[in-house]
Amino acid sequence: MKRETTPVLTNDLTFQEYMDQRKLTIDKHLDHCLPPLHTPPEIIHQAMRYSVFPGGKRIRPILALTTGEAVGGDFQKLISLAAALEMIHTYSLIHDDLPAMDDDDYRRGQPSTHKKFGEAIALLAGNGLLIRAFQLLAELPAQAAEKESKVAVLDQICRAIGTTQGMLAGQVMDLVKKGKPFSAQQLEQIHSAKTGALIEASVCCAAFLSGASEEACKKLGTFGRRIGLAFQIVDDILDSSQASSKPPATYPAMYGFEASRKMAIELVEKALQDIEFLGSRGETLTELARYISVRRI
Numbered sequence: 001m002k003r004e005t006t007p008v009l010t011n012d013l014t015f016q017e018y019m020d021q022r023k024l025t026i027d028k029h030l031d032h033c034l035p036p037l038h039t040p041p042e043i044i045h046q047a048m049r050y051s052v053f054p055g056g057k058r059i060r061p062i063l064a065l066t067t068g069e070a071v072g073g074d075f076q077k078l079i080s081l082a083a084a085l086e087m088i089h090t091y092s093l094i095h096d097d098l099p100a101m102d103d104d105d106y107r108r109g110q111p112s113t114h115k116k117f118g119e120a121i122a123l124l125a126g127n128g129l130l131i132r133a134f135q136l137l138a139e140l141p142a143q144a145a146e147k148e149s150k151v152a153v154l155d156q157i158c159r160a161i162g163t164t165q166g167m168l169a170g171q172v173m174d175l176v177k178k179g180k181p182f183s184a185q186q187l188e189q190i191h192s193a194k195t196g197a198l199i200e201a202s203v204c205c206a207a208f209l210s211g212a213s214e215e216a217c218k219k220l221g222t223f224g225r226r227i228g229l230a231f232q233i234v235d236d237i238l239d240s241s242q243a244s245s246k247p248p249a250t251y252p253a254m255y256g257f258e259a260s261r262k263m264a265i266e267l268v269e270k271a272l273q274d275i276e277f278l279g280s281r282g283e284t285l286t287e288l289a290r291y292i293s294v295r296r297i
């Protein structure tokens with residue numbers, strides 16, 4: 001792939017333009033990494049591509065690229081990580097929409113994958129994306145000195161989506177709690193596992209791959225954890241105000257809208273203190289974190 005320079009947010013590039021450029025770059029790489037449409041057996045590759053494109057906000061891959069930029073990472077490695085994160089996220093959305101889970105007919109402005117291709121192909125398309133994501137991570141450049149960071153990335157992502165502290169754990173806790181009372185601590189645990197962990201991993205893994213110091217990785221990890229939780233709180237607020245079918249374990253259900261919005265803003269403000277050490281290199285990451293607390297979609 002051609003070497004690309006990373007756009008830095010400057011006076012002549014607005015935040016929205018930056019996001020649009022990043023999305024284009026990520027989409028180009030996703031297109032490059034996914035099996036072509038007519039690769040047999042065609043139906044699964046159609047379903048994988050249908051689910052990935054045109055896609056959503058691409059927050060996780062953009063976070064990975066922006067974090068990597070802030071700590072001087074290598075674009076080629078970061079873009080592979082970015083594509084893998086988006087594939088994993090898309091897999092979770094396909095499965096989350098299935099009748100056995102949230103049973104949603106629409107996703108990203110089009111019929112959900114199982115509505116278009118049937119449940120069996122949707123299930124398999126999700127699995128296909130997950131497998132392709134890990135293959136991309138396995139193919140990350142592996143010179144001896146970098147082996148350690150590659151293993152750290154694989155470990156972090158497995159934990160972020162696994163059954164003890166990750167996305168699967170969060171989904172199971174959410175299912176089990178549906179319609180039942182829940183404590184503030186349980187709510188934070190569900191949100192952090194279900195959504196926060198993959199967002200945290202997007203930041204942490206970019207830092208690992210960029211060879212950031214242990215201290216920087218730690219601070220970026222705390223930053224990622226805080227913005228990950230803020231992201232899900234805002235998602236709860238947006239979902240509830242759109243009156244969609246949402247399980248009751250939400251921040252607005254527990255604290256009300258105003259208090260939830262305030263909690264998300266406070267979490268992001270705290271997160272910004274974690275990345276003060278980046279100085280002016282952290283400007284774009286700061287904009288991105290602020291966007292998470294005020295976003296409307």
Ligand code: GRG
Nearest residue numbers: 056057058059092093095096168171194195235
């Ligand atoms: C293995 C059965 C099985 C499932 C995987 C379904 C599942 C485990 C986890 C669900 C996790 C999930 C879907 C969490 C919701 C996260 C969330 C806030 C989704 C919306 O993310 P955005 O706003 O979406 O980033 P876009 O479309 O913009 O990418």
